[in-house]
Amino acid sequence: MATSMDELTMSQLGSLRWADMRRRVRAMVDGQVVVDSATALQVWEPHRVVGCYAVPASDVVARLDNPQQTDAAAEHASILTPDDPFALHTTTGTVYDLQAGGRTLRGAGFRPQDPDLADHVLLDWSAFDEWREEDQTAIGHPHDPFQRIDCLDTSRHVVVTVGDTVLAESRRPTLLLETHLPPRHYLPREDVRMDLLVPSDTVTVCAYKGEASYFSAIVGDDIVPDVAWTYTDPLIDAEPVRDLICFYDERVELTVED
The missing domain is CATH 2.170.150.40 (Domain of unknown function (DUF427))
Incomplete structure (x- = not known):
């Protein structure tokens, strides 16, 4: 087996x-x-x-x-x-x-x-x-010798929404694959409604990607906290996603079509 x-x-x-x-x-x-x-x-x-x-x-x-x-x-x-x-x-x-x-x-x-x-x-x-x-x-923690990152260009159609509000739509995302973690789609800022995103104070550190800064989304009268993040100065393995925007799949509705 x-x-x-x-x-x-x-x-x-x-x-x-x-x-x-x-x-x-x-x-x-x-x-x-x-x-x-x-x-x-x-x-x-x-x-x-x-x-x-x-x-x-x-x-x-x-x-x-x-x-x-x-x-x-x-x-x-x-x-x-x-x-x-x-x-x-x-x-x-x-x-x-x-x-x-x-x-x-x-x-x-x-x-x-x-x-x-x-x-x-x-x-x-x-x-x-x-x-x-x-x-x-x-940074963050020791590098796991069995862990890696792949950043792949893709033409899949990605749409990010909260309720009826479209936060992003892209046909040129970068797919980031990290061992044992869910796949993430990083989108060019030109394909993101940056006018609906406001910087938050949240900062996290990844041993493989670097330091991430976060955005909250303004949707009508509601604020969705820390809904997206970006790496403005990534480590070398994450260089392909520099300045791109990634959304928490768990906090938005994200659809991916071929």
């Missing part, structure tokens, strides 16, 4: 998983390198969909301090995202503080009790000021 790769990936969600990053990884605190490794791994604790960097203990320049043995959390959501704190560990191991210069990074290190990872320290992304893969700054 054939195996669905999506189903295979999800079937392993409850396992402790790792992958070789095959790149130099560094972490900074106050402008100083406190982690520097050419043999970094990415490690997913059980139930985590986004992994963390893990490096040999010898590659941690900061001092590992105050070891505390911890058991796997007894209660947690079935799927853990970056919104769930690093301190929520789902496998047994030892938690460490990192002494970096004059700062103490509380609980920023974790050594799982696993023979394949016993020499490695998992690191809390949010505890550090900056991360670099080779010489490129990484």
Whole structure:
């Protein structure tokens, strides 16, 4: 029987998983390198969909301090995202503080009790000021080696409406495909009723696309909050959607026809 790769990936969600990053990884605190490794791994604790960097203990320049043995959390959501704190560990191991210069990074290190990872320290992304893969700054979270983005020109007819109001209509969208996420259609501004969109204060960060700024839609007397977004300075993989507008399919009616 054939195996669905999506189903295979999800079937392993409850396992402790790792992958070789095959790149130099560094972490900074106050402008100083406190982690520097050419043999970094990415490690997913059980139930985590986004992994963390893990490096040999010898590659941690900061001092590992105050070891505390911890058991796997007894209660947690079935799927853990970056919104769930690093301190929520789902496998047994030892938690460490990192002494970096004059700062103490509380609980920023974790050594799982696993023979394949016993020499490695998992690191809390949010505890550090900056991360670099080779010489490129990484944002949001570690890059998943099994995740990618494809940006494809298409001539499909896309119409975006809220009620009877047409917010956009385009026959030249860019289709953005991101592993494990819904397909998104990015539209030229000329095909969008920009007069019905107002900038909001919302900003989000994607590790693969960059920083997104948002728009709300004015439809009659109603405001539909954060209905669309754009990347004005995208990362290299998302360069084809620079300045294009993408709508939340879940907050509008979006139809796509051949």
